[in-house]
Amino acid sequence: MKFIVDLTMGKLVKWLRIAGYDTVFYNSANPDKLIEIASKEGRILLTRNSNFIKNKKKILKENGIKYLLLTDDRVENQLKEVAADFKLNLRDNFFTLCINCNKPLTNMPKEDVAGKVPEFVYQNYNEFVQCTNCKKIFWGGTHRERMEKIIKTIIPLSYLS
Numbered sequence: 001m002k003f004i005v006d007l008t009m010g011k012l013v014k015w016l017r018i019a020g021y022d023t024v025f026y027n028s029a030n031p032d033k034l035i036e037i038a039s040k041e042g043r044i045l046l047t048r049n050s051n052f053i054k055n056k057k058k059i060l061k062e063n064g065i066k067y068l069l070l071t072d073d074r075v076e077n078q079l080k081e082v083a084a085d086f087k088l089n090l091r092d093n094f095f096t097l098c099i100n101c102n103k104p105l106t107n108m109p110k111e112d113v114a115g116k117v118p119e120f121v122y123q124n125y126n127e128f129v130q131c132t133n134c135k136k137i138f139w140g141g142t143h144r145e146r147m148e149k150i151i152k153t154i155i156p157l158s159y160l161s
């Protein structure tokens with residue numbers, strides 16, 4: 001399941017990526033191009049723009065594009081709504097995609113990390129992952145633990161298993 005999020009919900013893009021869902025951010029106001037990408041790449045369209053849905057309902061249907069109109073402006077609630085609607089599994093692929101570029105993360109052996117992260121991080125953590133694209137290194141203490149905690153508290157357990 002892949003998503004495209006329009007510019008009404010920039011934060012949701014990162015949250016979906018953290019949960020392991022391939023998500024692109026459509027940072028433009030051109031609705032036709034948005035529909036074109038969603039159709040071509042088979043992405044579910046997420047938006048808070050009710051006028052857009054109203055005006056494009058027919059085209060979305062004709063192109064077989066699934067979409068969800070969200071109303072809440074808090075990212076926690078948006079994620080919750082998307083998870084409920086599409087029965088997302090937020091746990092199994094947790095932290096497998098780069099937050100910044102939507103590309104896969106790969107495990108990095110501890111010895112390869114030496115000198116590339118702060119010394120206290122190297123001393124205190126044993127698991128590291130690296131983005132295959134931007135080469136950024138992530139570890140338990142960065143976004144991972146914090147986001148995992150947030151996701152667990154906001155999403156009812158039924159969605160996680």
Ligand SMILES: [Zn+2]
Nearest residue numbers: 098101131134
């Ligand atoms: Zn990256």
